[in-house]
Amino acid sequence: MDKITYKDAGVDVEEGQKAVQLMKKHVQSTFNQQVLEDIGGFGGLFALDLTDIKEPILVSGTDGVGTKLKIAFMMDQHDTIGQDCVAMCVNDILCQGAKPLFFLDYIATGKLSSEKVAEIVKGIATGCREAGAALIGGETAEMPGFYQEGEYDVAGFTVGIADKSKLITGRNIQEGDVIIGIGSSGVHSNGFSLVRRLLLEIKDFSLDCYFEQLGETLGEALIRPTKIYAKAISEVMKEVEIKGAAHITGGGFYENVPRILPNEMDAYIKKDSWDVPKIFNFIQKNGNIQEKEMFSTFNMGIGMMLVVDPKDANVTLDILEKAGEPAYRIGAIKKGQKQVVLWQE
Numbered sequence: 317m318d319k320i321t322y323k324d325a326g327v328d329v330e331e332g333q334k335a336v337q338l339m340k341k342h343v344q345s346t347f348n349q350q351v352l353e354d355i356g357g358f359g360g361l362f363a364l365d366l367t368d369i370k371e372p373i374l375v376s377g378t379d380g381v382g383t384k385l386k387i388a389f390m391m392d393q394h395d396t397i398g399q400d401c402v403a404m405c406v407n408d409i410l411c412q413g414a415k416p417l418f419f420l421d422y423i424a425t426g427k428l429s430s431e432k433v434a435e436i437v438k439g440i441a442t443g444c445r446e447a448g449a450a451l452i453g454g455e456t457a458e459m460p461g462f463y464q465e466g467e468y469d470v471a472g473f474t475v476g477i478a479d480k481s482k483l484i485t486g487r488n489i490q491e492g493d494v495i496i497g498i499g500s501s502g503v504h505s506n507g508f509s510l511v512r513r514l515l516l517e518i519k520d521f522s523l524d525c526y527f528e529q530l531g532e533t534l535g536e537a538l539i540r541p542t543k544i545y546a547k548a549i550s551e552v553m554k555e556v557e558i559k560g561a562a563h564i565t566g567g568g569f570y571e572n573v574p575r576i577l578p579n580e581m582d583a584y585i586k587k588d589s590w591d592v593p594k595i596f597n598f599i600q601k602n603g604n605i606q607e608k609e610m611f612s613t614f615n616m617g618i619g620m621m622l623v624v625d626p627k628d629a630n631v632t633l634d635i636l637e638k639a640g641e642p643a644y645r646i647g648a649i650k651k652g653q654k655q656v657v658l659w660q661e
Contacts, residue, residue, distance in 0.1 A: 327458045331428045335456055338434035342441035346451040350417070353452075360452030362418050364477070371480035375414035379404035380471035382566075383508040387538050389467055390516075391523055394432050396541040397470060398439025399446070400505045403542035404565065405474040406447040407620065410549045411561040411576070413484040414476030416447045421454035422471045426463035428456065436470060439541070446544040449474060482553070486560035486576035486623070493559060493649040494629040495583060499642035500619030502595050504542040506566040507613045511538065514603035521602075530594050537595045545620045548639040552622065556632050560623035564615040571612070573621060573656045582652025587660045590644040592617040611658060623649065 323329070344354070352361035366372055381400045388397045398421070406416050421440050423433060433456055444451045463469070503511065515521045515534065523535030530537050552558060560576035573583045596617060600610050610616060624632050629645060636643035650657075 327460060328428055331430050332456060332458065335428060335430035335433040338430050339437035342434070342438045343451050346419075346441050346444040346449065348450055351450045351452055357453075360418065360420065362450065362452055364417075369477065369479045373414075373478050373480050373483060375409045375412045375476045375478055376474065377405045377408040377476075378471065378473040379408065380469065381505055383512065384503075384505050384538075385468070385470065386512060387508065387523065387535065391535050391539060393535075393539055394435040394439070396439050396442075396539060398436045398441070399443035399541035399544070400439075401470050401472045402440055402443025402447060402449070402474070403544045404505055405472050406443070406449065406476075407542075407545055407563040407565075409474060409476045410545055410620075411484060411563050412478060413482050413549075413553060413558065413561075414478040415550065416449035416474055416476045416546055418450045418452045419444050419447070419472055419474045420452065422457070422473075423454070423468060424457040424459055424463065425468035426458075426460055426465060428458040432468075436468070440472070443541075443544060447474075447546040448550075449476075449546075484558050484561050487578065489559045489576070489578055489581055489623050489649055491581065491649055491651050492626055493623050494626050494645060495585060495647035495649065496622040496624060496629065496632050496636070497590050497618040497644045497646040498545060498548065498620040498622070498636060499543075499590065499644075500564070500593070500615045500617050501543040502540045502593050503538060504565070504615055504619060506568075506615070508538075510603075510613055511599060514599065514605075519602055527598065529598050537598075543619050545641070548636055548641045549620075551639050552632055552635050555635060556624055556628045558622050558624060562621045564618055564621065568613050568615065569611045569618075569656050569658070570608075574654050576623065577649075577654045579654050580651060582650050582655050582657055583647060584650050584657045584659060585647035587658050589646045590617055591642070618644075618646065621646070
C-alpha cells in the first residue's frame with residue numbers, strides 16, 4: 317500500500333502556514349502596548365491596565381456570522397464578513413458598559429485557501445480596530461469532507477473590562493426614561509435565512525442586479541458589514557449614565573429590548589421616529605411580510621438602543637451626532653409588563 321500523507325487526506329499544512337504569513341500584517345495592525353506576544357504562540361497574552369478601575373469586571377461574548385456567510389460565498393467577497401463577526405461579539409459586551417480588550421477568531425473550512433483566509437482576517441482586523449480591541453489569537457481549521465468546497469464558518473470571542481460601579485444593568489430604568497436609537501448600517505448579521513429564502517430562492521433575484529428602490533445592487537445592500545458602536549458608546553459614557561443598552565440582533569425589537577427592562581416596565585417605541593434603510597422596505601414589500609414579523613426578525617434601522625434619564629436625552633443625541641452616528645429619540649419607558657409596544661401617531 318502506498319504511503320498516504322496528511323495532504324493526501326485533504327489537509328495542506330503548507331497552505332496553512334502561508335495563510336498565517338498573509339494574515340500577519342492584518343493581525344499586527346490591531347496590536348497595542350498591552351499585547352505581549354506576536355502571532356504564532358499557543359496562547360495570546362494581554363496585560364491588563366487597571367488605571368482608574370476600582371473593581372474590575374471582565375465581560376465576555378461569543379458569536380458567529382450565521383447564514384450571511386452564504387451571501388459572501390455567492391459574491392466571492394470575503395474582506396468584510398470578519399467585521400460582522402467582531403461586531404456581533406463586541407456590540408453585545410458594550411451593552412454592559414465594557415471596554416473591548418481583545419478578540420480571538422475561529423475559521424473552519426473544507427479546503428484551505430490562504431488568500432481567502434487572509435481576506436477574512438483582514439475584515440476581522442478592521443473590526444478590531446473599530447472596536448479598539450487587539451486580535452491576539454485564533455484558529456484556522458481545515459476539515460475536508462465536513463464543509464462543501466468554497467465554504468467556511470467564522471466565529472469569534474471577545475473579552476472586555478468594566479468598573480463594577482459603572483456596569484450597565486437596566487436595574488435603574490424607570491417610567492419616563494427616554495429611549496435613544498442609534499442607526500444601523502443595514503441588515504447587519506441577522507435574518508439572512510429569511511432574506512435568502514424570500515429574495516434569492518422564491519423571487520430568484522440576482523445579487524449583482526441593480527435595483528432603483530435600493531440605489532445599489534442587492535448584493536451591496538446585503539453584504540454591508542455590521543456597524544460597531546464601541547467608540548460612540550465610550551463617548552456617551554464619559555458624560556452620561558446609560559441606564560440600559562440593547563443590541564438589536566436576532567429576535568429584533570421584541571426579543572432584545574425586554575432583556576434590559578425591569579419586570580414592571582414597558583418600552584414604547586414610535587415607529588416613524590427614525591429613518592428606516594431602504595433594504596427593509598424592499599424585503600417587506602417583495603416578501604409580503606407582516607410588520608410584526610419584520611420587527612421580530614430585523615433591526616429595522618436601529619442597531620443599538622440606549623435608555624437614559626430625560627435630562628440626559630439631548631446631551632446623548634449631541635454626543636452621538638459628534639461621534640458620527642445617526643441617532644434618534646425613538647421612545648420612552650412606561651409602566652407595564654416587560655414588553656415592547658410599537659405605536660404611531
